[in-house]
Amino acid sequence: xxxxxANDTVKVHYTGRLADGEVFDSSIGGEPxxxxxxxxxxxxxxEAGVLDMAxxxxxxxxxPSEDAYGDKDENLVYEVKxxxxxxxxxxxxxxxxxxxxxxxxxxxxxxTEIKDETVIVxxxxxxxxxxxxxxxxxxxxx
Numbered sequence: 001x002x003x004x005x006a007n008d009t010v011k012v013h014y015t016g017r018l019a020d021g022e023v024f025d026s027s028i029g030g031e032p033x034x035x036x037x038x039x040x041x042x043x044x045x046x047e048a049g050v051l052d053m054a055x056x057x058x059x060x061x062x063x064p065s066e067d068a069y070g071d072k073d074e075n076l077v078y079e080v081k082x083x084x085x086x087x088x089x090x091x092x093x094x095x096x097x098x099x100x101x102x103x104x105x106x107x108x109x110x111x112t113e114i115k116d117e118t119v120i121v122x123x124x125x126x127x128x129x130x131x132x133x134x135x136x137x138x139x140x141x142x
Contacts, residue, residue, distance in 0.1 A: 003052045006038040011139040019131050032139045043068045058137045065129050072129035079118045091119050
């Protein structure tokens with residue numbers, strides 16, 4: 001029986017949960033996730049969990065934050081004047097914004113706090129600092 005190894009193209013059904021059991025993502029009811037093992041397309045802990053699995057094998061893995069989206073970086077939390085925000089929208093906690101980095105890529109931000117003249121925005125990945133649990137099932141290996 002073959003198992004997942006480097007450079008294999010793999011299809012996996014998964015359900016991702018937070019420590020409190022909340023589902024944050026799932027492929028169940030849709031198409032399985034397809035990726036090439038070892039290409040860095042996914043978080044390291046997910047790839048490590050799939051490695052050596054066989055077709056139809058199921059397992060649950062727990063990924064610490066450092067092997068998922070990293071620890072939360074307080075250097076990515078900024079205070080911004082409200083007049084720097086897009087016009088016409090009233091800022092709300094949880095609102096997502098996009099900014100452009102000087103070298104080109106877009107950076108998603110989330111408003112985490114609203115003050116009188118400013119807002120606090122967080123550029124960390126929403127799952128940074130979180131331990132993630134995935135239920136995995138390998139569908140195919142090519």
